[in-house]
Amino acid sequence: MKKYAIIGFGCAGFHAAKSIRQVDPEGQITVFNDTGQPPFNPMLSTYYASDKLGLDGVFPFGTLEELQQQWSLDIHHNVRVDWVDAQSKTIKLEDGNKHSFDSILIATGARAIVPPSFREGGGDYYLMRTLEDAQRLRSRIEEGGIKRATVIGGSMVGIKVAELLHENNIETTIVDAASYLFPLAAYESIAKLIQQRLEEQGIKFVFGAQVSTITQEGVVLGNGNTLESDIVCLCIGTTANVELVANTKVVEDSPVKVNRGIVVDMHMQTTCPGIYAAGDCCEGINLQTGKTQIIGLWANAAAQGSCAGRNMAGKSTVYYGNILHNITHFMDMDFIGLGDPTLPGERHTFKKDDLIVEAVLEGNKINSINIFGNYKISGILKNHLTKLLMGGDSKLTIAQQGLLANQGLSWEFIKLIGGEI
Amino acid sequence: MSKIFILDTEKCIGCSSCAIACMDQNDIEPYEGDIPFRVCFTVEQGSDKDSPFSYLTMACMHCEDAPCINSCPAGCLSKDMDTGFTVFDNNNCIGCHSCAMACPFAAPCFDKDGKMVKCDGCIDRVRAGLEPACVRVCPYDALQLVAKEDYEKEQKYKKAKILAYMAFDK
Numbered sequence: 001m002k003k004y005a006i007i008g009f010g011c012a013g014f015h016a017a018k019s020i021r022q023v024d025p026e027g028q029i030t031v032f033n034d035t036g037q038p039p040f041n042p043m044l045s046t047y048y049a050s051d052k053l054g055l056d057g058v059f060p061f062g063t064l065e066e067l068q069q070q071w072s073l074d075i076h077h078n079v080r081v082d083w084v085d086a087q088s089k090t091i092k093l094e095d096g097n098k099h100s101f102d103s104i105l106i107a108t109g110a111r112a113i114v115p116p117s118f119r120e121g122g123g124d125y126y127l128m129r130t131l132e133d134a135q136r137l138r139s140r141i142e143e144g145g146i147k148r149a150t151v152i153g154g155s156m157v158g159i160k161v162a163e164l165l166h167e168n169n170i171e172t173t174i175v176d177a178a179s180y181l182f183p184l185a186a187y188e189s190i191a192k193l194i195q196q197r198l199e200e201q202g203i204k205f206v207f208g209a210q211v212s213t214i215t216q217e218g219v220v221l222g223n224g225n226t227l228e229s230d231i232v233c234l235c236i237g238t239t240a241n242v243e244l245v246a247n248t249k250v251v252e253d254s255p256v257k258v259n260r261g262i263v264v265d266m267h268m269q270t271t272c273p274g275i276y277a278a279g280d281c282c283e284g285i286n287l288q289t290g291k292t293q294i295i296g297l298w299a300n301a302a303a304q305g306s307c308a309g310r311n312m313a314g315k316s317t318v319y320y321g322n323i324l325h326n327i328t329h330f331m332d333m334d335f336i337g338l339g340d341p342t343l344p345g346e347r348h349t350f351k352k353d354d355l356i357v358e359a360v361l362e363g364n365k366i367n368s369i370n371i372f373g374n375y376k377i378s379g380i381l382k383n384h385l386t387k388l389l390m391g392g393d394s395k396l397t398i399a400q401q402g403l404l405a406n407q408g409l410s411w412e413f414i415k416l417i418g419g420e421i
Numbered sequence: 422m423s424k425i426f427i428l429d430t431e432k433c434i435g436c437s438s439c440a441i442a443c444m445d446q447n448d449i450e451p452y453e454g455d456i457p458f459r460v461c462f463t464v465e466q467g468s469d470k471d472s473p474f475s476y477l478t479m480a481c482m483h484c485e486d487a488p489c490i491n492s493c494p495a496g497c498l499s500k501d502m503d504t505g506f507t508v509f510d511n512n513n514c515i516g517c518h519s520c521a522m523a524c525p526f527a528a529p530c531f532d533k534d535g536k537m538v539k540c541d542g543c544i545d546r547v548r549a550g551l552e553p554a555c556v557r558v559c560p561y562d563a564l565q566l567v568a569k570e571d572y573e574k575e576q577k578y579k580k581a582k583i584l585a586y587m588a589f590d591k
Contacts, residue, residue, distance in 0.1 A: 015491075043494045047515045053495070057513035060496030299523060302491040327522040334518060375518040376527045383525035402462045402477050403527045 002027040003100060004312055005091055007081050007244065008107035009033035011041065011298055012279025012305035014061050016105050019309030021071045027313065030099060032091070033077045037131065038064045043298055045134035046160040049141070050167065058131060083247035086272055103274060103312040106245070106262060107305060110238035110280035110296060118234065121213030121220060125232045128157050137161075140231060146170050150219045150229040152211055154181045156328045158235035162203055163330045165233070173204040173227055175219060180207060185326045185337030187347070187358055190370045194335060201331055240281045240294060248275070259283055261294040266318045268308035276312055278304035285321030287389040288340055288367070295322050320390060325382055327375065336378040338385050339368035350413040357381075357409065359417055364394070366417060377407050384418055395420045423505030423569040424547070426556075428478060432563035435476030437461040439555035439564050443480065446543060446554035456530035458540040459555055478564060480540035480555070481528035483507045492523035497537065505569065506542035542566075 004020050006013045009031050017029050038059040047053040061067060068075050080094040084104060092098050112129040126140065127133045140146070141164075149165045151158045154176035165172045174181075180191035195205055210222030218229035240261040248256055250272040257263040257271040261283040268276050268284070279301040283292035300322050307319035327336045345362035354373040359366055366388060369381050380400045388394055396404070396418045404414050443459040444451070451457060459480040466475055487507045490498045495513040498520060500506070516535035521527070532538050543553035547566070551557070556566050 041494045043517070044515065053513060053515060057495060060494065060513075298494050298519070299488070299492040325522065327518050329516060329518045336522060375521040375531075378518070378522040379524035379529075380527055382522050398464050398466075398475065399477055399479055400525065402464045403460070403479060406460055406462050407527070 002102045002313070004029045005099060005101035005104040006031045006107060007084075007091070007105065008109055008241075008279070008281070009035075009075070009077075010039050010107060010109045010279060011301040012109075012308070013105065013107035014039040014067070015302045015305030016107060016276075016278060016309035016312070017067075017071055017073055019306045020313045021073075023310055023313035023315045028074065029072070030074045030076065030101075032079055032081050032093070033075060034080050036064075036077045038062060038067055040131050041298060042129050045128050045131065046157065046164055048131065049128070049134040049138045049161075050164040051138065058134075081244060083249065084244065084275070085249040086251050086275055087249060089274070104276065105305075105308050105312060106270075106275065106277045106281060107279045107308075108241035108244060108281045110240045110294075112234065113237050113239050114234060115236075117212065118214050121215040123214035123216050123218070123232060125152075125214050125234045127234055128161050129238065137164075137233070141165075141168050141170075146230045148218075148229050149173070149231045149233065150175055150227045151233045151235060152176070152214075152219060153235035153237065154178065154205070154207070155235050155237060156182065156185075156326055158233075159198075159328060159330050161233045161235055162198075165231075166201070166203060166331070170231075171202070171204075173206060173229075175206040175209050175211065175221070175227060177210055178207065181205075182326075182328075182335065182337065183341075185324065185341060185370075186335065187341055187360075187368075187370050190335070190356065190358060190372050193356070193372065194333065197333060198331065238280065238296060242281055248272070250275075259292065261292075263292050264304075266320060267311045267316070268304055268319060269311065276308040278308040284319065286340075287321045287323050287386065288343065295324060297322070297325070323382075323386055323389060327378055329375065334371070334373060334375045334378075336371040336375070336382075337368070338370075338378075338382050339366070341368045341370070343367035348413070348416055350409060352408050352410070355408055357413065361416070369417075374407060377404055377409065380404060381417070388418070394418060422503070424542070424566050425483065425505070425569050425572055426480075426542075426553075427565050427567055427572060429563045429565075430475055430477065432561040433476040433478065434561060434563075435461060435463055435474075436560065437478075438558045438560060439478050442554040442558040443540070446546075447538075454533055456532075458528075458530060458538070478555070479526060479528075481507060481542070482526050483540075483542060488523040488525075489520040489529060492519045494519060501542075501544060504542060504544060504547055506544050506547075507539075508541050508544060509537060509539065511536040511538065 044058045082092045112127040126137045148171045151162045151174045162172045212220045219227040245256045254272045262277040280296040286293040310317040325338050345360040345367045350357045356372040358370045360368045440459045440461050449455040461478045464475045498509050501508045514536040520529040
């Protein structure tokens with residue numbers, strides 16, 4: 001009977017366990033979870049904080065007991081793994097217990113970034129990553145008395161936090177070192193338009209501003225000014241939990257390579273044979289660059305976890321990778337970013353009523369797309385872009401072209417991005 | 422037994438009966454802001470083609486490995502094991518539109534409360550032995566719901582027939 005160890009029980013850890021069980025009904029699957037919770041989706045934290053979702057809704061796969069039973073898992077919760085020895089195939093827990101394994105997955109996820117200098121000012125701040133973060137912000141809002149809030153980070157999470165504060169009639173300012181919103185996903189033109197719409201609704205912005213620290217008065221900027229705030233929320237991104245790799249004794253000459261995340265191949269195996277990684281702690285292939293990169297998205301973690309699980313159970317499976325893509329729905333707006341907006345090319349714009357689609361093309365190759373004001377077409381274009389990068393048919397199907405036209409895109413623009421009629 | 426929707430474009434006359442029946446069945450009121458689950462449209466293929474026009478009717482394709490399922494952060498979508506339909510329970514839907522970005526066929530819609538709704542294959546009708554509303558009203562049987570197994574057998578037979586014809590022709 002094969003023994004599987006899964007370290008971390010989020011989306012990737014869950015999908016790995018499920019896939020292993022589907023391939024190997026007899027194997028012993030042991031999950032080591034440093035929380036007492038079933039897999040939690042960080043993306044749901046703002047929805048929980050704003051009371052749009054109850055506690056039962058933030059654990060999409062069910063309770064620990066249900067998962068334990070349904071997939072025959074041995075779940076150790078509230079326990080940290082101290083080290084992994086890939087040679088003797090053993091892990092040691094912080095309580096001193098050791099467990100042996102035949103195959104192991106590191107799915108330790110990511111955590112919110114807090115620069116040390118931000119702590120030095122002695123001010124309080126709220127993060128938005130874990131259920132505890134969401135509970136804390138929710139309690140603070142319920143407590144009342146907040147007039148002014150500052151959100152550090154014009155990220156996808158930052159905008160959702162700003163929305164939630166705004167809904168609670170709190171004067172909200174977003175501050176960011178970048179010069180416009182969503183710089184990793186949006187073109188400046190689209191970002192400025194979103195900013196304008198948000199300003200019309202009352203959100204304020206301070207761009208190109210470094211934050212020095214957080215004090216009890218608020219956020220101190222690099223120029224010495226203080227944005228006075230009753231509450232400060234920190235949404236400047238995440239960092240992969242890769243510390244376990246430093247405590248890993250690897251098979252000779254095969255150290256686990258770590259850049260920003262743990263580097264994996266298309267089988268989700270690290271550079272050390274027998275050790276797999278998946279989810280927000282790892283770097284899989286970015287289909288556009290061919291290089292490894294953290295693409296921290298829920299569905300990506302699911303696909304990576306499934307692929308890792310199948311390979312661990314002996315069923316050779318490949319996950320070719322993904323593209324950068326985001327959809328965010330906030331304050332009655334939809335923004336979708338597909339591909340890397342920094343890649344070069346000629347910009348083409350389609351505008352009709354409230355719909356704007358911009359695409360950057362390098363010759364006939366689509367490098368990136370921004371959509372503002374229509375969620376319906378996002379899947380067609382995302383799948384088209386992914387298919388192109390996977391070497392598939394470069395043309396949109398007749399049905400997809402018809403659906404795009406049905407949503408208001410001109411035949412000229414459809415032809416430009418891959419139509420053929 | 423898994424079922425699939427098939428559309429014979431040579432029979433479809435673009436009458437949109439299927440879309441109307443779908444709206445009726447699912448109480449969709451487009452003039453009140455509801456978005457229809459099924460859309461019909463004409464594709465102009467050019468006057469040089471054998472058939473210059475083609476009519477299409479599209480709703481959820483109930484993909485075998487439906488990408489919307491894993492994309493939903495709240496676990497609202499799943500597969501019905503009997504029919505193979507992609508079904509949903511939108512109680513915990515947060516209206517994030519992630520399913521829409523995963524779907525290559527623009528199937529997910531959002532209701533006035535911002536919750537995801539879409540074609541569920543008229544699963545209640547099918548479980549009761551009835552045809553889905555769209556299939557029921559199609560005047561030329563262009564749109565059909567068939568057992569996947571039967572469809573695959575027929576496709577294999579058709580392919581074999583073509584191969585045999587080609588071999589004979591040589």
